[in-house]
Amino acid sequence: MFDLPVYLDNNATTPCDPRVLEVMLPYFNVMFGNAASRSHSFGWTAEAAVDNAREQVARLIGAQPQEIVFTSGATEAVNLAIKGVFETYTAKGNHIITCQTEHKAVLDTCKHLEKKGAAVTYLPVNSEGLPDLAALEAAITPQTILIALMYANNETGVIHPVQAIGAIAKKHGVIYMCDATQAVGKIPVNVHTDQIDLLTISAHKLYGPKGAGALYVRRRDPRVKLTAQQDGGGHERGMRSGTLNVPGIVGLGMACELAQQEMETEAKRLSAMRNRLQDALLQIEHAYVNGSVEHRLPHVMNISFKYVEGNTLLMGFNKTIALSSGSACTAASMEPSYVLKALGIGDDLARASLRFALGRFTTDEQIDYTIRTVTDTVQQLRAQSPLWEMYREGHPVDSASWAHP
Numbered sequence: 001m002f003d004l005p006v007y008l009d010n011n012a013t014t015p016c017d018p019r020v021l022e023v024m025l026p027y028f029n030v031m032f033g034n035a036a037s038r039s040h041s042f043g044w045t046a047e048a049a050v051d052n053a054r055e056q057v058a059r060l061i062g063a064q065p066q067e068i069v070f071t072s073g074a075t076e077a078v079n080l081a082i083k084g085v086f087e088t089y090t091a092k093g094n095h096i097i098t099c100q101t102e103h104k105a106v107l108d109t110c111k112h113l114e115k116k117g118a119a120v121t122y123l124p125v126n127s128e129g130l131p132d133l134a135a136l137e138a139a140i141t142p143q144t145i146l147i148a149l150m151y152a153n154n155e156t157g158v159i160h161p162v163q164a165i166g167a168i169a170k171k172h173g174v175i176y177m178c179d180a181t182q183a184v185g186k187i188p189v190n191v192h193t194d195q196i197d198l199l200t201i202s203a204h205k206l207y208g209p210k211g212a213g214a215l216y217v218r219r220r221d222p223r224v225k226l227t228a229q230q231d232g233g234g235h236e237r238g239m240r241s242g243t244l245n246v247p248g249i250v251g252l253g254m255a256c257e258l259a260q261q262e263m264e265t266e267a268k269r270l271s272a273m274r275n276r277l278q279d280a281l282l283q284i285e286h287a288y289v290n291g292s293v294e295h296r297l298p299h300v301m302n303i304s305f306k307y308v309e310g311n312t313l314l315m316g317f318n319k320t321i322a323l324s325s326g327s328a329c330t331a332a333s334m335e336p337s338y339v340l341k342a343l344g345i346g347d348d349l350a351r352a353s354l355r356f357a358l359g360r361f362t363t364d365e366q367i368d369y370t371i372r373t374v375t376d377t378v379q380q381l382r383a384q385s386p387l388w389e390m391y392r393e394g395h396p397v398d399s400a401s402w403a404h405p
């Protein structure tokens, strides 16, 4: 048996693994030293723990420990990377290339920099959610200082052709920043084979604690320089001042080590469950998977149900399954997801989408329950839906007939 609601929103956040929590706990009250204290053993103990975590994080992504800068999470890491490059490389240029389906951390940072003189290209994506590599290469100018393209999308799970992007960036001498927040610990990520110069990680997306993350900063071929976005004691080699969150960093390190050990078996287990869920839900009439099915994280599926009103769909699950639609929901309105819209999915289907993100603690029984519940709920909602009735009676159902308050 299991408790309700079933948690299938692991792309929003994951529970802290008990093994991670256990190694963190002593660093709150027993080994509580400041990792920057050089004059006593409390400080040395904390520093040793941070050094160990730095190695654990680096190992997972094929980096050197000195290339890891600890931050409060991926949002901060993205801000440090993009703003840090923009401020450092002004003499070279002001052009940044990103894409329409990036996380808001990237898009809003780029928007902010546009007000400070940056020129930003937002590449479109195809119906699979993938940017065109020829368009990427064509967008590069002598003023291009940064390519910011994510590893895997948080809403669809679609995986970008990272190695090909890295090769294009390298060929043109442009720094490549990859928001790998959803990919690290789930699929193999290696900053060398992928030719990534800056990469972001968040602990709470891989069974670690909230409020801890890291930025990988390449130190050779090329050596990437960043302007600090926060001044203080010069921690993290001057790139990120502020007393280190030692328990959080210890947790991030352990989370990375566990992910590395378990990634292969876990990816197999989760993709089998995800595929079973997908096959079952595609038995529902007019159900469509959003984004590439081939280039996709093993634990993610985004699916839309036609002729169901989006604003009632998610509500149908609030007591049974914790899900997200990828849409920004407020009480008054429900904006369709900009990511799904960028794939060319209409507003109605984008609103009627559900993102299933399985995780380490998802069980087969929970998937059985989810299949039954989603199937029943969609059928019930359709039974009450005038759109479904019109469709069944053979009337054309176009966008104009969708009423949204």
Ligand SMILES: *Cc1c(COP(=O)(O)O)cnc(C)c1O
Pocket: 011, 012, 072, 073, 074, 075, 076, 103, 105, 150, 152, 153, 154, 179, 180, 181, 182, 201, 202, 203, 205, 213
């Ligand atoms: C969650 C997420 C972020 C933000 O990470 P935080 O650590 O919560 O700030 C950035 N990018 C992607 C792709 C994410 O999924």
